[in-house]
Amino acid sequence: MIGIIRYGAGNIFSLTAALERLGIAYGMVNTEADFEQFDRYIIPGVGHAGAAMNKLEQTGLVPKIKSLNKPTLGICVGMQLLTSHSEEGDANLLNLFPIKTLKFTSDGSFKVPHTGWNQVFPEKENPLFENIPAGSHFYFVHSYFIEYDQLYTLSSTSYINKFSASIWHGNFYGVQFHPEKSGTYGETLLKNFSKI
Template sequence: MKTVIIKYNAGNIRSVLYALDRIGVEGVVTDNPEEIRAADRVIFPGVGEASTAMNYLKERKLDLLIKDLKQPTLGICLGMQLMCKHSEENDTPCLGIFDVEVKKFQSPVDNLLKIPQIGWNNITGLYSAIFEHVRENSYMYFVHSYYAALSADTVATTNYVINYSSALQKDNFYAVQFHPEKSADAGQQILENFLKIQ
């Protein structure tokens, strides 16, 4: 089975590679359209800024390619946000796979919750094949200032300032706001589940 990690102008690809290696899977990092289309599984990770990342994708026509993928595809963190229709981060039109707005956390008046959210938080309402054998209220590692609003495609929810989508799924597209590659055993289980999806 060939697992491709999409190479684009965003960080965090190395940690995904290491996580795959821990479960005995060799990931291939590429922005080559033919290689991506031929993959059995595609992972679209990222840490960075939305408009810069989208510009990189558009320049290489990877925006059109990603939307047209038929194999199981997993967006992680910025990858998830770019799979939505629009981000408030620099007013960025995104891929539109999910009909979801990405918004910036508004710091509450009491300022007890810092923006960005950095650290461990739990996921609830788990409803997807990627959560098989993952316990309700499992803790995952998050780093983000923007969030995907709740929608019909929400398959996991997290509360930080408000309730938001910590995971989305539509057809062959899966996406998580947290970093499964940094989320210990539960995160590893999610990656293993994704790789097993038919």
């Protein structure tokens, strides 16, 4: 069963609706004791990374999250929280991945935020992308991106520059796109995560 970590910075309705459509059992993690009820976790997130980190710190759950050894997936800002630092709010984050979250810089030929469908190309074999062909489209909404680092990049995409569409290190995963808004392949990814 998936525990969704609630800290006041995630729009969880579309995520819970997707899990319900897929028949994947889930519940909410509000306190440290709640972690014991679940065998994997999702950190959702929308909006400002610095503000999201402040909210997460206010819950008192940060030490527990950093010590998790079960599969854990950050989505969008939830993925950015796994990195060491974000230019958004000049914020220090969870530092589970020693890479940075950077702001898109555009000369005006590309719109920021990056909003819409982009092709994603897996760079490593991993069960998270099982039955998802290379070049499948996923839905993105973001103004900041995870710097590309071959060691941690699970899949990549390009908009203005190449960046990590998803990252992986041990039991921690992150996706910059919104699988819950990405149609069939997004649902496949959520199903895959529920079985990792």
